Amino acid sequence: MPTHLTRKVAVPLAAVAMALTLAVGSSSATTRTSATSNARPSSIKVLRVALVAPSATNDLAFTESMYNALEALKVSQHLQISVSENEFVVADAANVIRQYASEGYNLILAHGSQYGSTVEALAPQFPKVSFAWGTAASTFGMKNIFAYEAASNEGGYVQGYMGAMLSKSHVVGVIGPIATGDAKLYVDGFVAGAKAEDKKITAHQVYTGSFSDDSLMATAAKTFVSDGADVLTGSSQSVVGAIGVAKADHLPWFGTQWTQAVLAPKNVVSSQLYNWKPTLIAMIKDIRAGKRGGATYVLKLGNGGEQIQFNPGYKLAKSIKAKGLALIKAIEHNKIKVPT
Amino acid sequence: MAHFFTYAVLTSTVAAAIALSSSFLFAALGETMGQRSGVINLGVDGIMLLSAFATYFTALKTGDLLYAVLAGAGVGLVMGFVTAFISVTLKAEQGISGIGVYLFGLGLSDLLFLRLVGTPLPISQLSPIGIPLLDRIPAVGAMFFRQTILVYLAFLLVPVFTFVLNRTTYGLKIRAAGENPSAADTVGISVARIRWSTVLIGCTMAGLAGAALLLYDGIFMENLTQSEGFIAVALVYFGAWRPLGVMGGSVLYGLAIAVVLSWKSLGIIPLSASDLAATAPAVITVLTLLLVARRFRQPAVLGKPYERGD
Amino acid sequence: MPGGDAEPPAGLAARRVGWETIILSWFALPASLLAALLLGAVMMLLLSVNPISGYHALFDGAFVGSYALGASAARAGPLLFVGVGICISFRASMFNIGGEGQLAMGGLASAATALALPGLPSFVLIPLVLLAGAAGGAGWGAIPGAFKAYFNVNEILSTIMLNLVAVQLMNYLLAGPLVDTTQNSTFGLIPETRLLPHSSWLPILIPGTQLNLGVLIAVLVAGASYVLLWHTGLGFRLRAVGMSREASNYAGIKVKRTMVLAMTLSGAMCGMGGAMLVFGSLAHRMVTDGSLTGFTGSDGFNGIVVALFGGLSPLWSIVSSFLFGGLLTGGDALQVATGVPPDLVTTLEGLVVVFVVSLEYMRRRARASSLAPASSASRDGG
Missing domain, CATH: 1.10.287 (Helix Hairpins)
Known part of the structure; x- marks a missing residue:
């Protein structure tokens, strides 16, 4: 770049700024279109809820489960919802959370464990706003922070147990993104379940090191299959390639976080679904009662936060399904303690 | 370790490496053409992303994988016109304009994905095709001859590109444009036209690379390529601007990924070292280059726009 | 080049x-x-x-009101550090596209320093963590510089590869040696550091905004880099090598050493940017989501845009970083308002x-x- 020219940039830059100001200023003040408000009885105050999520609201996984729960509750719980998706840059997410807080939203869902420290820093500045974050357990001892986490090891255990029953080769393969949060819990639960059914089973597990590298997940699945694995499972939004491997080799697949039967209607045995509705309803109830936080909610099989959805397209032996249902019952009633 | 040295795991690991390397190979072969004529295209990753999205969207809407691949290659070609216009006609700084194209592709592909695709359903994937007779050879058959059509295409293009570069008049002109453009100009070769053509070929190949990657994964997501396009540019240097060398680099890179993943999967690399082990492909590439880079010379005017009278 | x-x-x-x-x-x-x-x-x-309401939201979110201005300035700080680093390396014709990795290594080095020396007072600790960040980034930039100068390994290639290495190192360190083991979680640890000592935080300059000391330091560093490039012998050598390595060699300049130095300085700037990302954040922890972008916000690339729009001049990069910091900050407001x-x-x-x-x-x-x-x-x- 020519150096002397750069000295002359000041004026043009100012011109741009002015042009921008004019363009913006001349437009009439616009209303923000974030509102998705509904017809509502006047007696109940509308709660303004914001969701800040690291992935897309159609990720077939973690974010989609939360987004759909919010949408489903919108009318019955009188919510006005605003969403910021794909906020995987932690610093940018922090700005967005801050912006929602300053606009007086009643509840801000910081839907990623990497947002926790941001919530911890912001909550004291906005005591009237409720923050919720997860998956995590800590409310940092603050009265306006909720925490929520998913005991995904429970469903993992049930599915691992069923997987071991299905396996003829006594080798199963489990794929995770990075070894943290509900993904790690699920992997550990699945392995524990498989070992509970069959002590000698080989339960291979791998973390690809990325939430978004489909190719690695698919390649890991292929390795498992080549080492004899005949049952596969995996967590995160990048499992589609791996499910493709299960499909190509006609192997059973167990899903988690969101219904994955759509991805392979003939291969998905069951999916562990996150149902955030009870947790959201509980939080909303707290907020309406004047309690802004301080509680940790855990999604479990026993409280309806997690469900095992069997895929009708997969012909699962009745005995295995019965065992799975029995395990769910047992876990619901605390008769089995799933290791974490 | 015993798990790794079994027939099934070894063949599967190599087969996965070959499949993984195909998208690198497409992109790197295309980039080789451009660089031999003197043009660096750093926008490959962005073009791959746009093409991957086009492939995905077309497959989703039409269900036809041939159309999908054509759409991917087509978007590559369109981006080729843009790239050639910027790099050759407008004689822009190629490295920097490439970063611009990359950012453009990165942003736009995700923008379109989020806005145009409701539920991101997976698309059907290419099924492997066994090459008659060859696929029966023990081990070798399972490793190399039960791949998808795009994998075969990528590897078939290696001898084609070698032939074109070394044995045709067109190849001679490409090399002339990259080594001594003013001499080429004086003997009546249009440097601009040659470079336009290599950039178009290169970007179409980047489009095919995006399509191949997408069809391997079966779905699109934000930043699907994970820097594959940049790695492909690196592999051109690695391969010393020769298609065969580029192929070697691509396969080595794919192999490093597949072997590390295999070892992680089989517990040979413990979980605690999982992240560190994942650095292996990049580290191996850089170290190999340390050993070989001094022996090879890059095209003399690589990255420099040509103007008459220079 | x-x-x-x-x-x-x-x-x-x-x-x-x-x-x-x-x-x-x-x-x-x-x-x-x-x-x-x-x-x-x-x-x-x-x-x-509607583009008018879209840009309206973007502009508001970026430049209207003290908070937005402060947020844009805070966003501009790391951009400016990277941008200045890019100015230096590009002026020497070294194409540093490893800003992403250098940011991460700077962030890690500075966070580790603050964790190791929590007892120091601010006026010692803040300069120390910034220097540690600079050192981390400098080291990560020196490698491709030396590879280029002494082994003829193209720096585009090696910086890309080192980005890929840096992300894995970051994930390893934040989940392993640097992880906060005091987290109150029944279900496994989040890969993040402890809350960094209060004395290491970059102080807020205007209460109620995010405008922190890092912005001021970035501007000062940009000024110093301008002086370095145009009013010192070293700067002359850097630019001379950038214009022609052969001629510089002929003129007696130690070309190889200068090339390494350019990349080292460039990395040091990016590393300071990484430190600012950590100590100027709201959270005051370093956390990873498994990707480089999650930490850097792609500033290793955004910084190239800043430097380019600033005409590869550190001074004009100040203006340009604020403009793009605003665009990036406003981009989030755009999503909130229009989706x-x-x-x-x-x-x-x-x-x-x-x-x-x-x-x-x-x-x-x-x-x-x-x-x-x-x-x-x-x-x-x-």
Whole structure:
């Protein structure tokens, strides 16, 4: 770049700024279109809820489960919802959370464990706003922070147990993104379940090191299959390639976080679904009662936060399904303690 | 370790490496053409992303994988016109304009994905095709001859590109444009036209690379390529601007990924070292280059726009 | 190669220039930005969003009110550090696209330092963590510099590869040696550091905003880098090597050493940016989501845009970093208001880069014709 020219940039830059100001200023003040408000009885105050999520609201996984729960509750719980998706840059997410807080939203869902420290820093500045974050357990001892986490090891255990029953080769393969949060819990639960059914089973597990590298997940699945694995499972939004491997080799697949039967209607045995509705309803109830936080909610099989959805397209032996249902019952009633 | 040295795991690991390397190979072969004529295209990753999205969207809407691949290659070609216009006609700084194209592709592909695709359903994937007779050879058959059509295409293009570069008049002109453009100009070769053509070929190949990657994964997501396009540019240097060398680099890179993943999967690399082990492909590439880079010379005017009278 | 600055040094600029030059030089950059914004408006229309309300939200979120201004400035700080680093390396014709990795290594080195020395007072600890960040980034930049100078390994390649290595190192360190083991979680640890000591936080300059000391330091560093590049022997050598390695060698400049130095300095700037990302954040922890972008916000690339739009001048990069810091901050407001993902801003950045480098040629040509036949300098340089 020519150096002397750069000295002359000041004026043009100012011109741009002015042009921008004019363009913006001349437009009439616009209303923000974030509102998705509904017809509502006047007696109940509308709660303004914001969701800040690291992935897309159609990720077939973690974010989609939360987004759909919010949408489903919108009318019955009188919510006005605003969403910021794909906020995987932690610093940018922090700005967005801050912006929602300053606009007086009643509840801000910081839907990623990497947002926790941001919530911890912001909550004291906005005591009237409720923050919720997860998956995590800590409310940092603050009265306006909720925490929520998913005991995904429970469903993992049930599915691992069923997987071991299905396996003829006594080798199963489990794929995770990075070894943290509900993904790690699920992997550990699945392995524990498989070992509970069959002590000698080989339960291979791998973390690809990325939430978004489909190719690695698919390649890991292929390795498992080549080492004899005949049952596969995996967590995160990048499992589609791996499910493709299960499909190509006609192997059973167990899903988690969101219904994955759509991805392979003939291969998905069951999916562990996150149902955030009870947790959201509980939080909303707290907020309406004047309690802004301080509680940790855990999604479990026993409280309806997690469900095992069997895929009708997969012909699962009745005995295995019965065992799975029995395990769910047992876990619901605390008769089995799933290791974490 | 015993798990790794079994027939099934070894063949599967190599087969996965070959499949993984195909998208690198497409992109790197295309980039080789451009660089031999003197043009660096750093926008490959962005073009791959746009093409991957086009492939995905077309497959989703039409269900036809041939159309999908054509759409991917087509978007590559369109981006080729843009790239050639910027790099050759407008004689822009190629490295920097490439970063611009990359950012453009990165942003736009995700923008379109989020806005145009409701539920991101997976698309059907290419099924492997066994090459008659060859696929029966023990081990070798399972490793190399039960791949998808795009994998075969990528590897078939290696001898084609070698032939074109070394044995045709067109190849001679490409090399002339990259080594001594003013001499080429004086003997009546249009440097601009040659470079336009290599950039178009290169970007179409980047489009095919995006399509191949997408069809391997079966779905699109934000930043699907994970820097594959940049790695492909690196592999051109690695391969010393020769298609065969580029192929070697691509396969080595794919192999490093597949072997590390295999070892992680089989517990040979413990979980605690999982992240560190994942650095292996990049580290191996850089170290190999340390050993070989001094022996090879890059095209003399690589990255420099040509103007008459220079 | 990029950064090849074919123009004669500033002093040689001709007084007598044609109207083409004036138009192109005064309006090329703003025109690039406006053209990109116009295309952005078209994209918004295609996504059925009213571009006026879209840009209104973006502008508000970026520049209206003290909080927005402070947020934009805070966002601009790391961008400016990277941008200055890019100016230095590009001026020496070293194409550093490893800013992402250098940011991460700077962040890690500075966080580790603060964790190791929690008891120190602010006036010692803050300079120390910034220096640690600079050292981390410098080390990560020196490697590709040395590889290029002594082994002829192309720096584009090695910086890309080192980015891939850095992300895994970051994930390893934040989940392992640097992880906060005091987390109250029944279900496994989040890969993040402990809350960093309060004395290491970059103090907020204007209460109620995010404007922190890091911004001021970035501006000072930019000023110092300008002096370094244009008023010191070292700066002269860096630029000379950037213009022609052969000629510099002939003139007795230690070319290889200068190349390594350029990348080291460039990495040091990026590393300080990484430290600012950590100590100027709201959270005051370093956390990973498994990706480089999650930490850097792609500032290793955004910084290239900043430097380019700033004409590869550290001083103009100050202005340009604020502009792009604003765009990035406003991008989030845009999503909140209209649902258009912030990816639009990334797309716009790409367009700006493409336009700027494309117009550059016309500018060169206009200048060449107005200077002809006095100068027939090579236009390739590098």
